[in-house]
Amino acid sequence: xxxxRERMDIISAYREAGSYRGAAEICSTTPKTVKRxxxxxxxxxxxxxxxxxxxxVVDLVAQRVEKTKGRISAKxxxxxxxxxxxVGSDRNFRRLVADxxxxxxxDNHRGRxxxxxxxxxxxxxxxxxxxxxxxxxxxxxxxxxxFVYFADNERSETTLAALAACFEFLGGVPKTVLADRMGCLxxxxxxxxVIPSPDYxxxxxxxxxxxxxxxxADPASKxxxxxxxGYVKRDLMIPGELTARDLRRANESARDWMQEVNAHLHSxxxxxxxxxxxxxxxxxxxxxxxxxxxxxxxxxxxxxxxCVRFASARYSVPTQNIGKVVQLRVSxxxxxxxxxxxxxxxxxxxxxxxTSILDDHYGGPRSKPKRAVRPRTPDEVVFCALGPVAxxxxxGAAASGSTSLKSDLGILLRLERSYGRDPLVRALERAxxxxxxxxxxxxxxxxxxxxVAQLVRAGDALVTTLPVGPRRSLSDxxxxxxx
Numbered sequence: 001x002x003x004x005r006e007r008m009d010i011i012s013a014y015r016e017a018g019s020y021r022g023a024a025e026i027c028s029t030t031p032k033t034v035k036r037x038x039x040x041x042x043x044x045x046x047x048x049x050x051x052x053x054x055x056x057v058v059d060l061v062a063q064r065v066e067k068t069k070g071r072i073s074a075k076x077x078x079x080x081x082x083x084x085x086x087v088g089s090d091r092n093f094r095r096l097v098a099d100x101x102x103x104x105x106x107d108n109h110r111g112r113x114x115x116x117x118x119x120x121x122x123x124x125x126x127x128x129x130x131x132x133x134x135x136x137x138x139x140x141x142x143x144x145x146x147f148v149y150f151a152d153n154e155r156s157e158t159t160l161a162a163l164a165a166c167f168e169f170l171g172g173v174p175k176t177v178l179a180d181r182m183g184c185l186x187x188x189x190x191x192x193x194v195i196p197s198p199d200y201x202x203x204x205x206x207x208x209x210x211x212x213x214x215x216x217a218d219p220a221s222k223x224x225x226x227x228x229x230g231y232v233k234r235d236l237m238i239p240g241e242l243t244a245r246d247l248r249r250a251n252e253s254a255r256d257w258m259q260e261v262n263a264h265l266h267s268x269x270x271x272x273x274x275x276x277x278x279x280x281x282x283x284x285x286x287x288x289x290x291x292x293x294x295x296x297x298x299x300x301x302x303x304x305x306x307c308v309r310f311a312s313a314r315y316s317v318p319t320q321n322i323g324k325v326v327q328l329r330v331s332x333x334x335x336x337x338x339x340x341x342x343x344x345x346x347x348x349x350x351x352x353x354x355t356s357i358l359d360d361h362y363g364g365p366r367s368k369p370k371r372a373v374r375p376r377t378p379d380e381v382v383f384c385a386l387g388p389v390a391x392x393x394x395x396g397a398a399a400s401g402s403t404s405l406k407s408d409l410g411i412l413l414r415l416e417r418s419y420g421r422d423p424l425v426r427a428l429e430r431a432x433x434x435x436x437x438x439x440x441x442x443x444x445x446x447x448x449x450x451x452v453a454q455l456v457r458a459g460d461a462l463v464t465t466l467p468v469g470p471r472r473s474l475s476d477x478x479x480x481x482x483x
Contacts, residue, residue: 002037010037053088054096057081065100069108074098112220117141120283123174123209124222125163127154127182128229130237132244136162137228140170143276144224144266148232148258150242150250152333156184160203161331164292167207169258170277172284176210178222185211192216206292208285232257247333298328306361310335312352316361317344371395379409386421389428397437408439415439419446 002010010033013023020031020038027034054061060081064072074090074097081093122141127134136149136159147169149162159182167173179185187197194213196204204211214221236242236257242250262273269276300308302321307314310328317326317337327338330349335356337345347356359365373391375381384390397405416424427445431437436445 002033007037007041010034011041014038052092052096054081054086054092057084057086058096058100060084061096061100062104065097065104070101070104072097115141115224119143119280120172120174120285122176122178123166123170124178124225125166126180126222126225126229127159128233129154130233133237133242133250134244135229135232135237136166137225137232138163138166139225139228140174140273140277140280141224143273143280144269144271145170145262145273145277145280146228146258148228148236148254150244150247150254152244152247154182154184156197156199159184160199160292163203164207167287170284171281171287173207173209173287174284176212177204178212178214180214180219180222181216186213189216203292206288208288245333299325300328301325307355308337311349313350314355315345315347316355316357318361319363379413382413383409386416386425386428389425389432392432393428393437396432396435400435400437402437404438411439412442415443415446 006027010023010027010029013026014020014034017023017026020034023034023038024031061077064077064080074094077097078086078090078093086093119142123138124141125136125138127136129135132152134151134154136151138147139145140147147166149165151158151162163177181189181194185197185200187195187200189195196211196213200211219226236253240250240253242253244250262277264272266273298310300310302308302317302324304322305314306319306322307316308326308328309315310330315335315337321339321344324339326344329336329338333349335347335349336343337347345358345361347358350356357366373384373394375384384394394405397408402408412424412428415427419427423446424442427442430445431442436442
């Protein structure tokens with residue numbers, strides 16, 4: 001076996017002599033050995049890259065990928081490549097674009113380093129949405145404790161209320177709250193520096209934390225909460241079929257879900273978040289003694305109907321608060337009415353034009369409307385003196401549309417003088433029972449007297465007077481023996 005130096009000499013002699021025999025005479029070896037060494041050297045030399053049908057447009061694709069920072073698609077580049085002379089297939093061109101994008105990302109990566117979190121330091125927050133149901137997600141970075149809150153909007157007052165609920169859930173306040181550049185918390189941007197909104201600044205001052213914002217269009221800087229948003233969507237919102245129409249049920253499901261996931265082993269930290277939170281709780285800031293009134297407070301005056309109006313709907317409050325100014329706050333689809341910090345009533349939000357009434361505010365359930373009988377003429381006064389049956393007769397006659405009722409009262413009073421008061425009262429009771437409200441009907445009942453049948457309901461005892469026959473003793477029926 002030839003050494004490396006000897007092989008190098010053979011190859012150099014072959015290049016000078018140009019033949020195997022000539023190189024063999026120079027190196028004192030055989031032509032076969034020269035041939036074997038030369039062919040082995042040729043096989044080890046790199047081959048030139050094969051030609052492709054897209055070689056003419058490689059520079060064009062590289063320029064467009066560089067200009068768009070790897071975002072342009074092969075579909076948009078293909079017409080320009082066709083115009084530049086590319087005649088290959090769409091698949092080959094897609095491979096070219098994919099290779100150029102891969103090369104660009106390799107040369108232009110950010111070199112991101114993994115996050116290293118300290119206990120009690122950072123709380124990352126973000127919003128997610130499916131349809132009309134919005135979900136507020138928060139992750140305590142070191143312990144990976146997760147918090148979820150559902151709402152029907154992403155306004156500033158809703159976000160601050162959800163963040164306050166998160167602090168209550170954690171039992172403390174972290175040093176920094178990291179959010180993306182959500183419009184509900186952002187007051188403006190100057191030289192890439194985010195200015196928090198005034199409400200957010202007051203809220204952060206009250207709870208003593210530092211509001212921080214991510215870089216623009218950089219979700220990877222808060223990937224732990226981005227992952228939580230996706231996890232909540234596929235593990236809670238979609239399987240639970242949660243909707244914005246029932247936010248109370250959605251948040252009850254969220255509380256059960258948080259207890260479940262925070263009690264399981266986290267795959268990233270190989271620890272249980274609930275147990276880590278007990279350690280991290282000592283490093284969280286204390287909650288303020290006075291809770292912040294996050295969100296918009298609406299003031300209303302209780303009207304004479306003991307109700308307040310909100311969004312073109314009425315909501316009842318206890319009657320002793322008529323004329324007082326109360327506070328209204330909407331959360332989880334429910335309206336809370338308070339006065340000087342005391343909750344007066346809670347109602348589910350109803351659609352405009354509807355009314356939400358609680359019977360306890362009015363001393364009990366509403367009774368049916370009663371139209372009292374108020375006699376005015378002398379005949380009406382005397383007839384109503386017969387008792388409740390007279391009032392029932394008047395109401396029944398009016399309901400049946402008896403237009404002759406006024407003149408019939410005089411006829412009925414004359415029947416009282418003819419038949420007496422008690423028979424007339426019994427006749428009126430029978431007329432009301434059978435729906436006969438004309439004076440001639442009452443007169444017919446009086447003429448029939450006591451011989452009319454007394455109808456009873458099915459199942460009731462039938463009380464009637466039977467004829468009495470002569471009585472005989474049992475001895476009369478004794479059988480005597482015969483001889």
